[in-house]
Amino acid sequence: MVTGDRVAASAVEAPAAAEARAAEARAVAETVTDPELPMLTLRDLGVLRDVRVAPDGAVQVTITPTYTGCPAVQTMRDDLRARLAEAGFTRVEVRTVLHPPWTTDMISKAGRRNSPPPGSLPGPGAPPHVRADTADPRPAPHRGALPRCGSPDTDELSRFGSTACKSLRRCRACREPFEHFKEI
Structure with missing residues (x-):
C-alpha cells in the first residue's frame, strides 16, 4: 500500500533527480575541449550554449560554432557524444544553432585567462x-x-x-x- 506521504515524496524526488541528472550532463559537456584550441573547453569559448535532459533521459546539447562553416563542428559533436556516453548518457543529440551568432564576447573570463x-x-x-x-x-x-x-x-x-x-x-x-x- 502506498501512503499519501510516500506519493508526495516521490513527486518531489523526481524533479530533483531530473535536475541532478541535467546538472551532471552539463558538467560532463563542459569538460569537452575545442578540437582546434585544446587548452580551451567549448564552454570557455562560448560554443556550448545549452544542455538539457528530457524526462525520458535523452540529452540535448546545443552548440554555436565560432564560424558557420567551421570544419571542427563534427568533431565537437562526436566528442560531446563520446564524453556523455562515457558518463552513462546513451541517447545524445547535438544541435547546432547559428542564431544568435557567436562573437568573441562569448569567450568566458576563464577562456581568456587560459588562452596562451x-x-x-x-x-x-x-x-x-x-x-x-x-x-x-x-x-x-x-x-x-x-x-x-x-x-x-x-x-x-x-x-x-x-x-x-x-x-x-x-x-x-x-x-x-x-x-x-x-x-x-
Whole structure:
C-alpha cells in the first residue's frame, strides 16, 4: 500500500533527480575541449550554449560554432557524444544553432585567462592561441616559431586560409607557406 506521504515524496524526488541528472550532463559537456584550441573547453569559448535532459533521459546539447562553416563542428559533436556516453548518457543529440551568432564576447573570463599568450607555443604541433584584444583590425603578426625552420619572421599572404578562422602566412626565412589561426 502506498501512503499519501510516500506519493508526495516521490513527486518531489523526481524533479530533483531530473535536475541532478541535467546538472551532471552539463558538467560532463563542459569538460569537452575545442578540437582546434585544446587548452580551451567549448564552454570557455562560448560554443556550448545549452544542455538539457528530457524526462525520458535523452540529452540535448546545443552548440554555436565560432564560424558557420567551421570544419571542427563534427568533431565537437562526436566528442560531446563520446564524453556523455562515457558518463552513462546513451541517447545524445547535438544541435547546432547559428542564431544568435557567436562573437568573441562569448569567450568566458576563464577562456581568456587560459588562452596562451601570442608566441608562447613555438614548435611543431603547437596549438594556436586566442587573443582577447580585438580592437586592432590589422592582422596580428605571427609570433610563434614555425614548424619547419623555427623563424618567427613571417608575412601575411592572405587574410583568409582554408577556413575563416585561419590566415595564410609565409616564413621570410625559409619561404614556407603555412596556415595560422587568427587571434580572436
